Amino acid sequence: xxxxxxxxxxxxxxxxxxxxxxxxxxxxxxxxxxxxxxxxxxxxxxxxxxxxxxxxxxxxxxxxxxxxxxxxxxxxxxxxxxxxxxxxxxxxxxxxxxxxxxxxxxxxxxxxxxxxxxxxxxxxxxxxxxxxxxxxxxxxxxxxxxxxxxxxxxxxxxxxxxxxxxxxxxxxxxxxxxxxxxxxxxxxxxxxxxxxxxxxxxxxxxxxxxxxxxxxxxxxxxxxxxxxxxxxxxxxxxxxxxxxxxxxxxxxxxxxxxxxxxxxxxxxxxxxxxxxxxxxxxxxxxxxxxxxxxxxxxxxxxxxxxxxxxxxxxxxxxxxxxxxxxxxxxxxxxxxxxxxxxxxxxxxxxxxxxxxxxxxxxxxxx
Numbered sequence: 001x002x003x004x005x006x007x008x009x010x011x012x013x014x015x016x017x018x019x020x021x022x023x024x025x026x027x028x029x030x031x032x033x034x035x036x037x038x039x040x041x042x043x044x045x046x047x048x049x050x051x052x053x054x055x056x057x058x059x060x061x062x063x064x065x066x067x068x069x070x071x072x073x074x075x076x077x078x079x080x081x082x083x084x085x086x087x088x089x090x091x092x093x094x095x096x097x098x099x100x101x102x103x104x105x106x107x108x109x110x111x112x113x114x115x116x117x118x119x120x121x122x123x124x125x126x127x128x129x130x131x132x133x134x135x136x137x138x139x140x141x142x143x144x145x146x147x148x149x150x151x152x153x154x155x156x157x158x159x160x161x162x163x164x165x166x167x168x169x170x171x172x173x174x175x176x177x178x179x180x181x182x183x184x185x186x187x188x189x190x191x192x193x194x195x196x197x198x199x200x201x202x203x204x205x206x207x208x209x210x211x212x213x214x215x216x217x218x219x220x221x222x223x224x225x226x227x228x229x230x231x232x233x234x235x236x237x238x239x240x241x242x243x244x245x246x247x248x249x250x251x252x253x254x255x256x257x258x259x260x261x262x263x264x265x266x267x268x269x270x271x272x273x274x275x276x277x278x279x280x281x282x283x284x285x286x287x288x289x290x291x292x293x294x295x296x297x298x299x300x301x302x303x304x305x306x307x308x309x310x311x312x313x314x315x316x317x318x319x320x321x322x323x324x325x326x327x328x329x330x331x332x333x334x335x336x337x338x339x340x341x342x343x344x345x346x347x348x349x350x351x352x353x354x355x356x357x358x359x360x361x362x363x364x365x366x
Contacts, residue, residue: 260320
């Protein structure tokens with residue numbers, strides 16, 4: 001964990017939005033969130049831990065999370081909600097329990113006009129730590145002294161997208177964060193620090209509804225199958241570009257159909273970024289089935305949501321039942337800067353196939 005932090009002069013200036021000239025050569029609103037990569041940071045393999053799922057304790061009237069007067073707008077029928085009039089940092093533990101459950105049900109929720117970016121970094125970490133043990137990313141940039149914070153940062157002068165689009169037709173890359181870990185993330189927080197005037201949205205897909213759309217016969221066939229998820233390629237790419245490797249990469253095996261511990265809903269749990277093969281199938285068989293599932297998720301615009309960023313937005317999603325992708329579509333000369341807090345959850349598990357209406361029950365897993 002990061003050392004205990006008090007409010008520093010820099011943090012105070014950032015919270016009042018006093019610009020400060022940095023090594024990046026432009027005025028930054030939150031300099032304490034600029035990314036650093038420390039090659040001396042080395043961590044041992046992650047130890048297993050007992051995750052407690054607070055969503056199972058939630059009052060599903062959501063009265064502590066969404067009191068009277070809160071503006072709640074669903075983005076689509078199955079996935080995505082926008083909330084105004086609630087301050088996440090002021091929630092009681094009962095409200096946090098309801099947050100975990102509400103996000104599990106709606107998959108991704110955009111809370112507007114929040115103060116996360118104004119808090120001391122340690123306060124934000126303490127808040128998110130209620131939902132699970134913090135994950136330290138093996139390769140990404142982080143604020144100095146806070147390796148638990150994963151930073152998404154593209155500066156004004158970054159032109160790497162030009163090279164990217166010389167070989168790629170789209171920036172969409174669906175994934176569930178660090179699914180290669182034995183205990184991947186659950187309730188996840190991403191908050192905006194700076195953004196382009198337009199563009200830089202984030203796409204989300206509902207893995208539960210993707211599962212629901214399959215025929216019962218196909219659903220049943222997926223049950224019992226497991227797939228490998230690898231962090232090796234990500235680590236190698238980090239080293240190849242001269243960056244860091246905080247921890248040796250891992251390969252884990254997870255069920256293709258994952259059950260959510262609070263809702264009991266089942267979703268497809270494979271993603272093109274980190275899933276490599278299906279255990280027990282020949283290469284061609286594995287590739288065929290995975291390609292079908294990847295395409296099913298990627299082309300399912302009728303169970304996807306697009307979140308547009310506004311100043312003060314905190315997006316909370318459940319990594320167990322969604323995938324997401326950033327969209328790189330804004331003009332050079334504008335920054336996109338976000339911070340992610342990534343509590344880990346339980347080891348993925350599945351419950352037995354129970355028929356075509358099993359996800360309609362919405363009951364917690366045993």
